Amino acid sequence: MDLKKIVKKNFKYFAYFFGYLRYKILVLILLSVLVGVLDGFGLALFIPLFEVAVDPELNSTSESLGEFAFLLDFLANRGIGITIGNILIFMTFLFLVKGFFKFLDSYYKISLQIAFVKKLRFQMLDGLSHVSYQHFVGLDAGRIQNTLSGEVYKVTGAFISYFNTLQHAVLLFVYTGLAFISDWKFALLVSFGGFLSNLVFKILFKKTETASINISEKGHLFQSFLIQAVQHYKYLKATSYFGRYKNKLVNQIHDIENLQKRIGFYNSLLNGLREPIILVIVVIVIIIQINFLGGTLSSILLSLMFFYRALNYVISIQSSWQMFISQFGGIVATTEMIQMFDGGKEDVKVYDDFTRIGEISLQRVGFKFKDGVEILKDISVTIQPKEAIAFVGPSGSGKTTLVNLIVGLLEPTAGLLTVNQTDRSKININDLRKRVGYITQEPVIFNDTIFNNVTFWAEKNQPNLEKFEMAIRLANLNEFINNLELREDTPLGDNGVRASGGQKQRISIARELFKEVEIIVFDEATSALDSDSEKVIQENINSLQGRYTLLLIAHRLSTIKNVNRIYLIKDGEISSSGDFDSLIQNDDYFSRMVKLQEF
Structure with missing residues (x-):
């Protein structure tokens, strides 16, 4: 299997957005990495801060920081003493820089969202304008209206949810990496537990995706019936058929709302299971680490702080991904609409202008x-x-x-x-x-x-x-x-x-x-x-x-x-x-x- 097929199979959503935004996505990922690294460095300084608070005469805390001792070495090389005040000032500096990059990260994501939605809408409008009349008369007006006015908003929501997921995943890897540096045994056990829990969530994600696509299809049909109700209102009213026709609309609404209810059930189930599962995993790993692997309290504490952040992002990833999947039908609908427009594109040849119409x-x-x-x-x-x-x-x-x-x-x-x-x-x-x-x-x-x-x-x-x-x-x-x-x-x-x-x-x-x-x-x-x-x-x-x-x-x-x-x-x-x-x-x-x- 070549690289293109691997990417298409395993990163199809990333490939979809990359097709519109290209390498701008990589800038967003880089900003997320910088935010995570700076936050991790700031968190690591809590260990020497606690130690100095307990024993102000303590001169060195490098051993307790392990691989992160370079942060204290950075202060020492500049003649800055390891005191509560100096550590707090350095931590504040790191979190301020992190805040600046967080601002850039957030604002840049909004800019990408606007650019993406504009490009998508322009593409659909351009496609509609270039469809041949012969092809257009065979299209479903309800589908067109529902996609251009409704499904495109779902794509906007899907964009936000997907890139929240992507950024949370980047931060998860950053914090997991920092936890591995601090105590790789502890980190490995927690990661394995997280992998097992994700298998449960994956089943629910698939069910949500199917329901989302079905909602889009039902939405097309509802819009088609609604357009016809407006177009033929005079006839339906004059003949008292409107009540019977309304039943068709009511049935469509019931179908759509039942699917929405199903997605809501899956979301609620995920929200209820996430934290208990994660807490059980962490408790089991701490017991194993202390009783069987001989881990030190300081290394576990530092690793746990990183994992606290990481596990928060595990929850955030699952929440944002569930939201993305629930809006995935919008991506399917807009993609299919663009393909339909492209399939009926009029072949307009560009020749020299003519000044008037003769015979x-x-x-x-x-x-x-x-x-x-x-x-x-x-x-x-x-x-x-x-x-x-x-x-x-x-x-x-x-x-x-x-x-x-x-x-x-x-x-x-x-x-x-x-x-x-x-x-x-x-x-x-x-x-x-x-x-x-x-x-x-x-x-x-x-x-x-x-x-x-x-x-x-x-x-x-x-x-x-x-x-x-x-x-x-x-x-x-x-x-x-x-x-x-x-x-x-x-x-x-x-x-x-x-x-x-x-x-x-x-x-x-x-x-x-x-x-x-x-x-x-x-x-x-x-x-x-x-x-x-x-x-x-x-x-x-x-x-x-x-x-x-x-x-x-x-x-x-x-x-x-x-x-x-x-x-x-x-x-x-x-x-x-x-x-x-x-x-x-x-x-x-x-x-x-x-x-x-x-x-």
């Missing part, structure tokens, strides 16, 4: 998802700049998928898609998307002011205010905003609760106009509106024709009477195309659709 051409384009289901086949469409193009057809026919292909949210699995006579795979897809505006059936409204919603948090300076005024004028928002007390600084509330459906759609349109796009997609933009609001949005669309390339997906055929060309999509194929009047005359299916809508 867009689809030549026998097809699309199917990874599961093999074919959505589109043999699609051939050409779109010229500033044309208004509509796609109509029954639900599930592939209209939205086709538009998503055109604007770069999806990539064709067959055929060729070109922009400006260049294969779309050979252009920078982000440059294309910057020139695209997207108006959906459910308007995208953020919980902020009208100005920030339209400008997407642009700086409120004179050029941006002029662009804002132009956008709201084109979107017919002037009257609405001018009648508001705070005008453009009016907050819209969660999901635009303070605005009507038509007003929210016009705000969405204004946002895309402020962005200075070249293509605007209207995806069922009027299907959820009343007749008056639909008429206003239709007037908006008509006013934008000839200024922008418009792509309309419509069920309400009244909204597409004036477009340049209509494509009728059925079963993933284009069944016919033409302007509104020619389709009524030549296509029975389209004509029947128009008659059914009575306009």
Whole structure:
């Protein structure tokens, strides 16, 4: 087995954090060693302090200190007498220096924690931003939200607990080493007893780790159900289904709390067993040392002081490690989320920028998802700049998928898609998307002011205010905003609760106009509106024709009477195309659709 495998198997948690912090971890370990060594030296001086207190005339205590006699030699070589006052001053100096390094140690750990959490969050946000749309639609929204908002805090707690464990382990080795120097027989016996007791604790650690991972999985599921409860609240309330749906949430809460209770039981059991086990070990070792190994009282006393410190850190290690294991599920969840994001990363090629979008051409384009289901086949469409193009057809026919292909949210699995006579795979897809505006059936409204919603948090300076005024004028928002007390600084509330459906759609349109796009997609933009609001949005669309390339997906055929060309999509194929009047005359299916809508 090579070194890499050994490290991965036995130090997998250290390797995880080392991947983010690299050699900064070693500085933290070094600071812990310095704290432990200085504290140990200070403790060693208690032996000569006691001896001098008992017999002030005593001139030498080197023998009682054994290997630590160099501390007294240090004073003697500088002409400092071995008195209570001098020993106390030297001890105070050592503990002050220790305190300084303890401060550095504590502050440095906080700095590492902040750096780690920032790096982890940035990595997840970066991963989310680079996931392809096709991969994203297959992910669990509850899992994403729970990981980004909840599990990441568990990782923060796991970080603190792990490095507390690491530092306590370093200090344990330091004090154990000092105890071995003082009396190796005594130290060996206590260490062996500690090893045996740890076998008991290891079983409980494993059970806690399993429960922690299960809590994270249950948390993902709970978040998924909760999101759906909020999204479908109106329906659940109106149909009195909420009570039954609530039971699903209640069951998830019961499962999570039962797992938390199990972890609490393991923690309580560990807390109750630690000190009695350690005390029994120390008592047995002292009896063996004095009665069978002939240890001296002074060497045992010094070694015991070191072990008192060491055993405290044994308890601290077990406590912090138990805490780490209980939060281990957060590390599993975030690691899996990052891997899922990486697995669906969009391949964005960087090519020379293009100045505008010219002709867009689809030549026998097809699309199917990874599961093999074919959505589109043999699609051939050409779109010229500033044309208004509509796609109509029954639900599930592939209209939205086709538009998503055109604007770069999806990539064709067959055929060729070109922009400006260049294969779309050979252009920078982000440059294309910057020139695209997207108006959906459910308007995208953020919980902020009208100005920030339209400008997407642009700086409120004179050029941006002029662009804002132009956008709201084109979107017919002037009257609405001018009648508001705070005008453009009016907050819209969660999901635009303070605005009507038509007003929210016009705000969405204004946002895309402020962005200075070249293509605007209207995806069922009027299907959820009343007749008056639909008429206003239709007037908006008509006013934008000839200024922008418009792509309309419509069920309400009244909204597409004036477009340049209509494509009728059925079963993933284009069944016919033409302007509104020619389709009524030549296509029975389209004509029947128009008659059914009575306009």
